[in-house]
Amino acid sequence: MNFLYQIFIQLFCFGYWLSSFFSEKAKKGWQGRREQKKIIKALEKEEFIWMHCSSVGEFEQGRPVLEAIKKKYPKCKIALSFFSPSGFELRKNYPKADLVFYLPLDTRANVADLLENFNPKILILVKYDYWINLLKDLKIRKIPVVVISAIFRENQYKNQIFANYFFKALKNYITHFFVQHEKSAQILESYGISDFSVVGDTRFDRVQQIASQKIEIQWLEKFKGLKKILVLGSTWHSDEEVFLNFLRRKLPTDWKAVIVPHEINQQNISHFKEIFGEKVSFYSKNINPETEILVVDALGFLSQIYAYADTAYVGGGFNKSGVHNTLEPAVFGLPTMIGPRHEKFNEVQLLIKNQVVFPIENEQEFEGIFQFIQAQNPDDFKRRSKEVFNQNLGATLKILDFLEENKLL
Known part of the structure; x- marks a missing residue:
């Protein structure tokens, strides 16, 4: 079996080298x-x-x-x-x-x-x-x-x-x-x-540490104003299929949305302008507080952006690799929606069990769960989330x- 492993590694190295001609990420590596x-x-x-x-x-x-x-x-x-x-x-x-x-x-x-x-x-x-x-x-x-x-x-x-x-x-x-x-x-x-x-899981300690060091984000405060914020973090194109139509046509007037894509490049970002038109502004350009949607096309902000949110969606759950970090919004007591691929993550199962995280499979469920969340008492989500953290720190x-x-x- 060790012999087969050595063959696998050689083939893996060749494949990695070959992909460096076609993938910018592999090329950097x-x-x-x-x-x-x-x-x-x-x-x-x-x-x-x-x-x-x-x-x-x-x-x-x-x-x-x-x-x-x-x-x-x-x-x-x-x-x-x-x-x-x-x-x-x-x-x-x-x-x-x-x-x-x-x-x-x-x-x-x-x-x-x-x-x-x-x-x-x-x-x-x-x-x-x-x-x-x-x-x-x-x-x-x-x-x-x-x-x-x-x-x-x-x-x-x-x-x-x-x-x-x-x-x-x-x-x-x-x-x-x-x-x-x-x-x-x-x-x-x-x-x-x-x-x-x-x-x-040491991630409970890490996100608790982040939450205790809240950083003021003035540009986000200005964008939010007196409205509520839906943060859609670490999203892929497969995630966007379930929420883009909702944001374009059904987002309540007392809400705004902040999208933080998982991968940030010009091709990945430009389509938001095509979809939302004048409704969207971008972090890398002049943020217009009058717009309904903000795309944060920069790294390093997401964990602190959740501190300003009222509801969240965490991406990755429609990809093979599975959902991204749900603890980052949960530490702030946010009710959070995710895609269906989450079974590999123990912390997600804990949050689902305690009705802090809600899996969805399509656009209709996104809208339904969003409406359900808004009908609940926000303090209930915060209490249940705190219970999960207290048991796992x-x-x-x-x-x-x-x-x-x-x-x-």
Whole structure:
């Protein structure tokens, strides 16, 4: 099975290189990895606390742990790696990290080159992104690897032979798992893995931290005026099919809408002007407070924009990858609509169960749930959301205590 994995990695590298000719995102990732080799080779075996995140969402999940470590050990050096260009580009200047880099593609040669001069004391993986050659080499070098906010699902891997190989590798190479819930722990146990702790999801700690540091957004306050705000965050074209017609024809006169697309480029943004005409204005241009709809074509605002909202829609739920971060609006007590693909996310199931998040499947359900939400007492949503958070805060402290007690930091 290991032989097949090596073949897979070579094919994956070839496919990644090939896609760099057609995809701007893949091109950034391929070129970024080539350019950083000189930086890695110039390192002089300084010891780092290393955190790896697949992309932006995983960084936000790992951020409270990373910052808790930096606060407790201010002199330690922090290394932060990403697989995705979107994560790297957004956080390449993150001030609490001494080194930010792309995780090399998982060939044996790439891993050897990385660890020749890069000297991590520990690797903290956020949620997933298990690369077997890297994990094996870290094990040989006696560098511990822990996984935070890990989550596993039944029937996650349809091929049982691969599942056995995968979990055997995790058992051999991962020092400890910090899992989100008991079900994940049971799955690990079924594969003979006992080095785990059930601590919850660090994203609850992160979004609570964001909410406690509310930042005034004057341009949004001016746009909102005395009206209510519907925020549609991290949206894709597949999400827009269920709400664009509603915003164009049925948005109540005492409401305005703020759209924050997941991907921001000229092609992705220009169609909003075609659809809404004079009703829409854009953050990157002059914001007209008289318009009904505002498109925020810039990064870094969404989590704080939710603080000004009265209702939210979180995108991604019509894509294969699934819904984006519902905790960001939930921490403000917002009733939130999402698409149908949400089963992989434990926090979403908690919020659905507590009637804070509402799945929809089409335009008619979007309108119906919106009307239902407006007929409810907003304080009920805030109370139920607060109950969910109170039951799930504290994962960061539990992880830090474990790492210190076991002398992993």
